[in-house]
Every structure is written in C-alpha cells, then in structure tokens.
Amino acid sequence: MADGKWYKEMCVYHIWPRSFCDGNGDGIGDLWGVLQKLDYIRSLGADAIWFSPIYPSPNADFGYDISDYKNIHPDYGNLDVFRELLGEAHKRGMRVFLDLVMNHSSDEHPWFQESRKSRDNPYHDYYYWRPGKTVRGRLIPPNNWTSHFEGGAWEYDEKLGEYYLHLFARKQPDLNMENPRVRQEFKEIMRFWLDMGVDGFREDVVTFIAKTPGLPNSYPWLPAINGLEHFSNLPRVHDYLMEFKKDVLDHYDCFTVGESPNTTAETALRYIAEGPDQVLDEMIAFSYMEADCILTDMIPRPFSLRKLKRAMSDWQEKLEGKAWNALYIENHDHSRVISRYGSEQYRVESGKMLAAMYMLQRGTPFIYQGQEIGMTNLRLPSVELYPDVSTQNAARIASHVLPRGQVLKLIQRAARDNARSPMQWSAEPNAGFSKAEPWFAVNVNYPEINVADQEQDPNSLLNFYRKLIRFRKDNPVALYGTYREHDRKNRKLYVYERAYEGTRLLVICSFTADQVRFDAPEGIKLDKARQVLGNYEVNFVIANGFTTRPYELRVYLIENEVRNEEK
Numbered sequence: 179m180a181d182g183k184w185y186k187e188m189c190v191y192h193i194w195p196r197s198f199c200d201g202n203g204d205g206i207g208d209l210w211g212v213l214q215k216l217d218y219i220r221s222l223g224a225d226a227i228w229f230s231p232i233y234p235s236p237n238a239d240f241g242y243d244i245s246d247y248k249n250i251h252p253d254y255g256n257l258d259v260f261r262e263l264l265g266e267a268h269k270r271g272m273r274v275f276l277d278l279v280m281n282h283s284s285d286e287h288p289w290f291q292e293s294r295k296s297r298d299n300p301y302h303d304y305y306y307w308r309p310g311k312t313v314r315g316r317l318i319p320p321n322n323w324t325s326h327f328e329g330g331a332w333e334y335d336e337k338l339g340e341y342y343l344h345l346f347a348r349k350q351p352d353l354n355m356e357n358p359r360v361r362q363e364f365k366e367i368m369r370f371w372l373d374m375g376v377d378g379f380r381e382d383v384v385t386f387i388a389k390t391p392g393l394p395n396s397y398p399w400l401p402a403i404n405g406l407e408h409f410s411n412l413p414r415v416h417d418y419l420m421e422f423k424k425d426v427l428d429h430y431d432c433f434t435v436g437e438s439p440n441t442t443a444e445t446a447l448r449y450i451a452e453g454p455d456q457v458l459d460e461m462i463a464f465s466y467m468e469a470d471c472i473l474t475d476m477i478p479r480p481f482s483l484r485k486l487k488r489a490m491s492d493w494q495e496k497l498e499g500k501a502w503n504a505l506y507i508e509n510h511d512h513s514r515v516i517s518r519y520g521s522e523q524y525r526v527e528s529g530k531m532l533a534a535m536y537m538l539q540r541g542t543p544f545i546y547q548g549q550e551i552g553m554t555n556l557r558l559p560s561v562e563l564y565p566d567v568s569t570q571n572a573a574r575i576a577s578h579v580l581p582r583g584q585v586l587k588l589i590q591r592a593a594r595d596n597a598r599s600p601m602q603w604s605a606e607p608n609a610g611f612s613k614a615e616p617w618f619a620v621n622v623n624y625p626e627i628n629v630a631d632q633e634q635d636p637n638s639l640l641n642f643y644r645k646l647i648r649f650r651k652d653n654p655v656a657l658y659g660t661y662r663e664h665d666r667k668n669r670k671l672y673v674y675e676r677a678y679e680g681t682r683l684l685v686i687c688s689f690t691a692d693q694v695r696f697d698a699p700e701g702i703k704l705d706k707a708r709q710v711l712g713n714y715e716v717n718f719v720i721a722n723g724f725t726t727r728p729y730e731l732r733v734y735l736i737e738n739e740v741r742n743e744e745k
C-alpha cells in the first residue's frame with residue numbers, strides 16, 4: 179500500500195568510497211570526488227546515497243574496521259567536506275546514509291587499545307576477552323568458533339594472558355553489546371551523525387551483534403563455519419535494536435536497513451514486519467547472491483535460475499503486505515553480476531535484463547557503483563594482486579584442495595575485489611578515476627565500458643537505468659503492485675506479474691542466449707498490452723507469445739482492465 183513512507187519510493191546509489199572518484203589526485207577515491215559526481219548520481223534518478231564506511235580505519239577490511247566512529251578518514255576528506263557534501267546532496271533532493279558497523283571495531287580503536295591494557299581497565303568489558311582452556315597441558319581458545327576471514331575466531335594476547343573474539347579479521351575485535359556502556363556509545367554515535375543531518379544507516383552484520391551468554395562451544399555442523407547458532411539472530415539482537423529505535427531513531431525521520439547474513443525471510447520479519455515490534459525498515463537478503471554458489475561465493479556452482487527465482491519470490495511473497503524489501507544484485511561484497519548471472523558476451527542485453535528483473539520487484543532498489551554501466555569482473559594474473567583480506571583467506575583455504583591455477587580461477591571468479599576496481603568514468607588514462615596511479619587495478623576494458631561513452635548513446639545501459647528508474651517512479655504498479663511469479667519451473671525464463679488497482683505489469687526475462695518460446699500466461703493478451711521497456715526492437719506480437727533473443731527482456735503494461743471490462 180502507498181502509505182507515504184518515503185523509503186518505499188526511493189532508489190539508493192551505493193558508493194564504495196575508495197574506488198568511486200579521486201578528487202585530490204592521490205589515486206584514492208574521496209569525498210571531493212563524490213562532490214564532483216553528485217549531479218551524475220542525481221541524473222540517474224537516485225534519491226539517496228549509501229556510503230560504505232568513510233570513517234578513519236587502518237583498512238584491514240577497507241573501512242569495516244573502524245578506529246574512530248565520529249570522524250572521516252583523512253584519505254576521504256574531513257568533517258567539513260562531509261558537511262558540505264551532505265548539504266549539496268540535500269540541495270539536490272538526495273538523502274545520505276552511512277554504514278554503521280556495530281559488531282566490531284578496529285583493534286586500533288582507542289576502546290580496544292584501552293581494553294587490552296589490563297583486566298580491570300574500564301574498557302576491558304567492551305570486548306569479549308576470555309581466558310583460554312588448558313587441555314593436556316596446552317592452552318587452547320575459549321571455544322571452537324571460527325571467524326569469517328581468518329581461521330579461528332580467537333586471538334591470544336600474550337601480555338594480558340587472554341583471548342579476544344573476532345568473528346571477522348584479527349584486526350576486527352567483536353564488541354560486547356551486552357555491556358550497556360557499549361550500547362550507550364552507539365546511541366551517541368548515531369545521534370552525532372543524525373544531528374549533523376545524516377538520514378539513516380545501513381547496519382553492518384547486524385544479526386551478529388548478540389552472542390549466547392557463556393560463549394559455549396558450537397556443534398561443528400560445517401567444518402569451516404562454527405558458532406553460527408551462538409552468534410546469529412539471537413533474541414537479544416531484537417532487544418538491542420528496539421533500544422536503539424526507542425532511544426534514538428524514533429526521534430529522527432531516518433531510514434535503517436540491516437545487513438543480515440544467514441537470515442531467511444521468516445527471520446527477517448521479526449525485525450522488519452510493520453507494527454509495534456518493527457526495529458528496522460528493511461533487511462538485505464543474502465540468498466539473492468547464492469544462485470551460483472553454496473552459502474559463500476567461494477564455493478561456486480553453475481548458475482541456477484530456479485535458485486535465483488526461488489530466493490527472490492520467497493522474499494517477495496513472504497513480505498507481501500507485511501514488510502518492505504531491499505532489492506539489489508550487486509554490492510561491494512560480490513563479484514560483478516553480469517559476469518555471474520548474465521553474460522559478458524551479451525553484456526548490454528543481459529545488463530538491461532538484470533536491471534529490470536530486480537528493480538521492478540516490490541521494494542527499494544539499491545544500485546552499486548559501476549553496475550549502471552555494466553562493469554565486469556577483473557581478471558588479474560595472480561592471486562597476490564587481490565588485496566581483500568577475505569579473498570586472501572579463501573585463497574589460502576582453497577590452496578589446500580586445489581592446484582594453483584584453479585585457485586587463481588576461483589579468485590578471478592569470486593573475489594569481492596571484482597567490485598572494488600576503480601569506477602570507469604571515461605576512456606582517459608586510469609579510466610578518468612584519478613590523475614595519479616590508482617590504488618588498485620583499473621579493469622582493462624575501460625576504453626569500451628565507461629560513463630562518458632554511455633552518456634552519448636541513447637541505447638546504453640546507463641540510459642536504460644535512467645529510463646527504468648523513471649518508469650518505476652511514474653507507475654504505482656511498479657512501486658506498490660502485488661507480485662506473482664509465472665512458470666516457476668522454467669529454467670531459462672523469469673516471468674512475473676505485478677498488479678495494482680486494475681493495472682498489471684508483466685516482466686519477462688530470458689537468462690540464456692538460446693531461443694526460448696514464451697507464451698503469455700492465461701488471461702493476458704499481449705496484443706492488448708503496451709510494451710514499455712525492453713532490450714531489443716519489437717514490432718508486433720503474433721499468437722500471444724514469442725521466441726526470445728539472447729537475454730531478451732520485455733516489460734508489458736496492461737492498463738485499466740477494470741474499466742475496459744466494464745465497458
């Protein structure tokens with residue numbers, strides 16, 4: 179229903195600041211660069227920007243290890259530039275969301291530095307410090323949990339004689355949210371930014387912020403991921419989020435989207451179902467990015483359209499009338515979607531198809547920088563050239579079971595770094611990203627794939643994104659229509675329908691270069707429908723169906739049926 183909540187009609191542009199645009203010529207993206215590109219972002223039709231972390235950070239996990247929550251990384255600018263950016267974004271009608279990482283800080287954060295000084299330091303209990311266990315004369319960690327990025331989840335501190343918990347990299351110690359002082363710190367951090375004019379937060383791995391008291395051993399259900407049942411979606415997560423909402427967020431007109439690994443649509447509803455228990459506006463579905471892998475991108479499988487459809491329809495159907503979806507097909511944690519779910523050979527066709535496929539569903543679309551021009555995966559010649567900590571971890575694990583060449587292939591396919599190469603602005607040196615040598619490899623295809631070229635071409639992917647966003651805004655059926663999938667078992671076509679007040683929208687997406695016969699679902703007459711979007715020329719339709727061309731997309735609008743029938 180159209181209930182006037184602004185986040186339901188917005189479209190969000192996601193910036194990974196290090197690789198977006200270098201404004202001061204040191205090879206690193208920054209806020210000065212973003213300032214130069216605000217008109218570009220607005221020209222897409224974006225209503226908001228979400229920044230991956232821009233705070234001071236030693237960059238063990240490129241900003242997701244924060245050493246000061248109330249400042250800006252000097253590589254990116256300072257608070258004055260940020261305030262200017264905020265004002266300029268607002269002037270253009272765009273909101274600004276920050277990434278809030280509450281599960282862990284950097285080990286270089288003063289809280290952690292204090293906490294490791296002594297067991298009775300007032301900050302000691304900000305983190306999970308525990309003595310180890312002695313087994314047959316050997317000291318072992320307090321439990322068997324594993325980290326996502328670097329082996330076991332515990333790191334020993336010689337001086338203190340205790341271990342600290344890190345569910346991600348060693349340099350990302352987990353914060354103890356159980357401690358009310360830690361929650362107080364985060365309330366102040368939220369207020370600090372909201373008072374400045376920030377419009378909301380994307381809350382990093384928010385489903386992990388509570389742990390089972392006593393931190394018990396995990397049942398080793400998967401050799402490489404231990405502990406999930408003790409740190410994922412525990413009931414206290416909801417309690418903490420409710421406290422943040424009541425004490426802070428409710429006092430501002432702001433938006434929150436939770437990042438939620440290991441979370442089904444049912445579980446998500448605990449947090450986002452509209453009503454008195456709602457604590458977040460939206461949640462990010464991980465299953466969208468699992469159609470060609472098992473649980474993690476690093477265990478690849480052939481792409482399965484049915485798996486993708488199941489994931490998307492599941493969230494569409496379960497949230498219908500209850501909660502609002504976050505729609506995305508790319509972010510900074512996954513390789514490029516055209517290289518995964520589409521086709522590099524049919525880059526523009528598949529790029530347009532994928533865009534309409536997800537953006538015409540019910541929810542708030544997020545667009546990740548470079549997605550709108552169809553950037554593709556890098557293929558760097560050696561594993562060492564991929565700087566991400568989780569990439570290096572995956573390569574280390576894979577090298578136990580795979581020959582070198584296969585490890586490189588895996589990394590080329592699945593590394594998060596694929597999404598982190600500099601934005602391709604033009605065919606000028608360094609893709610127009612920077613006057614200096616960029617901090618990370620520019621994709622060699624920038625002379626063919628860049629913003630400047632696509633600005634000139636009315637049929638470019640970039641201009642298709644603009645058209646699509648405009649269409650979504652102009653058509654309530656695209657925003658508020660109900661969702662219904664057709665032909666679920668089809669392995670090559672994704673067909674769904676939206677319906678709102680007598681208007682229907684039929685979205686037909688081919689996920690193959692093969693020719694596939696499409697027949698309109700019962701009750702739909704294509705010759706009475708108007709094709710409103712597509713990626714090929716279409717003249718007329720015969721026999722209420724057609725044979726698809728590679729990665730073909732067609733979107734039909736069937737208007738005012740009720741009135742027609744009444745006549």
Ligand code: GLC
Pocket residue numbers: 239242243279346382383437510511
């Ligand atoms: C989230 C972020 C990812 C980061 C991790 C740890 O998944 O999206 O980039 O590495 O959390 O903070």
Ligand code: CA
Pocket residue numbers: 200201202203204205206207208253
């Ligand atoms: Ca710079």
